[in-house]
Amino acid sequence: MNKRREMVLSWREIEHTADAGLYIVSTDMNTLFQEAAEALYYIMFEGVQYMSGRQHRSLRIEGIDPGDLAVVWLNELIYIFETEGAVYIPEAIYVDMERFKLKSEGSMIPAPVPVRQVKAVTYGGLCMTLDPPALKVYLDL
Amino acid sequence: MREFLVKKDAFRWELSMEAEKGMRVPGFLYADNYIIEKLEEENALVQVANVACLPGIKKYSFAMPDIHWGYGFAIGGVAAFDEEDGIISPGGVGYDISCGVRLLSADLTSEEARGSLHSLTSGIFTHVPCGLGSRVAERLNRKELDNVLQEGSVWALKRGYASRDDLAATENGGCLEDADPGRVSEKAKERGKDQLGTLGSGNHFIEIQVIENVYDIEKAALLGLKRGSITVMIHCGSRGLGHQVCDDNIRAMSKVMAKYGIEVPDRQLVSVPIQSPEGRSYFGAMYSAANFAIANRQIITKRVRDVFEKIFPGRELRLVYDISHNMAHMEEHIDAKGDREKLCVHRKGATRALPPGHGSLYEPYLTTGQPVLIPGSMGTASYILTGTGRAAAECFASTCHGAGRVLSRHAARKTSDGHALRQKLEDQGISVMAGSYKTLSEETPLAYKDVDHVVDVVDRAGISCKIARLVPLAVIKG
Numbered sequence: 001m002n003k004r005r006e007m008v009l010s011w012r013e014i015e016h017t018a019d020a021g022l023y024i025v026s027t028d029m030n031t032l033f034q035e036a037a038e039a040l041y042y043i044m045f046e047g048v049q050y051m052s053g054r055q056h057r058s059l060r061i062e063g064i065d066p067g068d069l070a071v072v073w074l075n076e077l078i079y080i081f082e083t084e085g086a087v088y089i090p091e092a093i094y095v096d097m098e099r100f101k102l103k104s105e106g107s108m109i110p111a112p113v114p115v116r117q118v119k120a121v122t123y124g125g126l127c128m129t130l131d132p133p134a135l136k137v138y139l140d141l
Numbered sequence: 142m143r144e145f146l147v148k149k150d151a152f153r154w155e156l157s158m159e160a161e162k163g164m165r166v167p168g169f170l171y172a173d174n175y176i177i178e179k180l181e182e183e184n185a186l187v188q189v190a191n192v193a194c195l196p197g198i199k200k201y202s203f204a205m206p207d208i209h210w211g212y213g214f215a216i217g218g219v220a221a222f223d224e225e226d227g228i229i230s231p232g233g234v235g236y237d238i239s240c241g242v243r244l245l246s247a248d249l250t251s252e253e254a255r256g257s258l259h260s261l262t263s264g265i266f267t268h269v270p271c272g273l274g275s276r277v278a279e280r281l282n283r284k285e286l287d288n289v290l291q292e293g294s295v296w297a298l299k300r301g302y303a304s305r306d307d308l309a310a311t312e313n314g315g316c317l318e319d320a321d322p323g324r325v326s327e328k329a330k331e332r333g334k335d336q337l338g339t340l341g342s343g344n345h346f347i348e349i350q351v352i353e354n355v356y357d358i359e360k361a362a363l364l365g366l367k368r369g370s371i372t373v374m375i376h377c378g379s380r381g382l383g384h385q386v387c388d389d390n391i392r393a394m395s396k397v398m399a400k401y402g403i404e405v406p407d408r409q410l411v412s413v414p415i416q417s418p419e420g421r422s423y424f425g426a427m428y429s430a431a432n433f434a435i436a437n438r439q440i441i442t443k444r445v446r447d448v449f450e451k452i453f454p455g456r457e458l459r460l461v462y463d464i465s466h467n468m469a470h471m472e473e474h475i476d477a478k479g480d481r482e483k484l485c486v487h488r489k490g491a492t493r494a495l496p497p498g499h500g501s502l503y504e505p506y507l508t509t510g511q512p513v514l515i516p517g518s519m520g521t522a523s524y525i526l527t528g529t530g531r532a533a534a535e536c537f538a539s540t541c542h543g544a545g546r547v548l549s550r551h552a553a554r555k556t557s558d559g560h561a562l563r564q565k566l567e568d569q570g571i572s573v574m575a576g577s578y579k580t581l582s583e584e585t586p587l588a589y590k591d592v593d594h595v596v597d598v599v600d601r602a603g604i605s606c607k608i609a610r611l612v613p614l615a616v617i618k619g
Binding site: 013015016017018019020064067068072075079082083113114115116117119120122123124125126138140141 | 184185209210211212213216232235236237273328331332341342343381384385387388391392395396407408409411546547548549550551552577579580619
């Protein structure tokens with residue numbers, strides 16, 4: 001993934017004085033969460049080559065509302081990178097927006113060299129809409 | 142929101158309670174016209190107003206002159222809450238719990254160090270794990286990690302990484318006693334277990350400096366500071382462990398906040414009563430993360446001293462002070478009626494600045510006031526200040542923490558690339574070693590306010606007292 005992908009308008013970086021913001025808009029919720037992961041990885045690594053890894057992994061995430069689910073999802077990806085030195089590539093995501101649950105099937109690949117540390121995905125300025133599916137979120141760098 | 146600012150004097154501005162519905166107290170900014178002009182976006186003022194809406198807030202929602210847009214609280218924000226009916230908020234501390242600064246002073250002049258500066262810089266760069274994803278080979282087991290979380294620098298003392306003088310020169314004696322490692326999640330411990338003694342990245346750094354100017358000769362002498370002497374400044378925090386503690390507690394509080402009848406204008410300001418089970422749990426976890434940060438800076442100090450000893454054998458590298466600028470403490474302050482009150486003081490990107498004579502200080506700080514360490518942006522000056530009685534009377538003994546950003550990282554990258562910036566600093570006589578030059582430009586001095594100006598504001602406002610100015614000779618960045 002490279003800068004050209006950003007120009008396909010699935011997501012863009014938002015200015016923030018100290019850190020980074022992301023605005024992601026998509027066609028459906030499942031794709032929104034997929035593209036949020038891609039956007040996060042762009043900030044962390046300036047792109048990750050989406051390919052199947054050898055190690056399959058399922059993730060189950062729960063939130064208390066749509067925005068919280070998105071933050072928990074993205075923070076889980078940061079946690080996996082920090083503790084395992086690997087990147088989780090989601091291949092199929094199923095989002096239940098009634099019970100605020102996410103199920104992902106994907107695989108693990110070795111992490112590329114990071115270019116930027118993301119401490120956490122924050123709740124500050126968090127905004128999620130369901131129609132159209134869109135997410136605005138800020139990262140603490 | 143700027144239209145609600147009322148100038149009180151050359152360095153004090155009040156943000157009227159009419160700025161936002163729900164404000165319980167006014168906002169209060171320490172700033173001069175330059176700082177106000179640099180306040181380019183309204184977001185920081187909105188955050189000052191938002192904090193003023195929180196239950197139990199006392200006096201003002203404060204902003205120091207390095208204020209800029211943050212999460213929940215603005216960076217440079219200070220707010221105190223009543224012990225009985227006030228709240229505690231992880232957003233008022235930040236993800237990097239107990240991020241702070243440590244200053245070491247060498248028994249060495251810049252002239253004596255000149256020929257060995259490159260060796261010292263590259264030695265530190267090699268021996269202190271820094272950069273993205275930095276880890277140490279010696280992973281702590283759970284028991285040992287819990288000991289670090291409980292004891293902070295006391296743990297380091299027991300293992301020969303610190304001296305008693307180091308603990309005496311660290312805020313809170315190097316250990317927050319109310320830490321409770323049982324309140325730190327397994328996820329946080331998993332993140333922290335191989336990060337103790339690592340610098341991290343972003344705006345964290347180790348800098349070799351020289352004391353260029355001394356403003357108060359008497360206090361500087363008491364602190365062991367001499368013009369022309371070499372110093373080493375270390376800026377880092379609680380690493381992934383602290384970040385996870387913050388996230389864990391934001392989520393935990395989000396689930397229960399409504400039952401306490403609390404509503405907040407920004408989700409990052411999620412809060413619970415100080416005396417609630419969730420509040421007490423956060424205190425235990427926050428103090429544990431703070432002990433980790435203090436121990437982290439102590440281990441880095443040991444590594445720096447090892448390098449120093451090899452290059453300058455027999456020359457001491459003494460700890461001047463270690464202070465945090467992302468914390469919440471239970472403190473006693475005097476209210477307007479002269480009565481003592483116990484408050485939870487949140488400082489996010491702000492530093493505690495206790496005055497001379499404060500009961501919790503020991504000599505020489507009892508005479509000088511508590512040291513305040515203000516790192517500048519890359520390539521610019523840093524400062525040593527001390528706390529004052531006026532700060533204690535006005536703003537809960539608080540002051541600024543740095544220069545404060547004015548440009549986003551995105552905008553900063555457009556000003557130059559990392560290699561060009563490095564060359565520019567080298568041309569100024571400042572060596573730079575970094576884990577990655579790709580994002581170095583995000584830390585360009587152009588992205589920050591003028592630190593000389595910010596420090597001047599707190600000094601002339603009377604809430605801190607300038608002691609010495611330090612200039613960089615070499616910078617090590619993650």
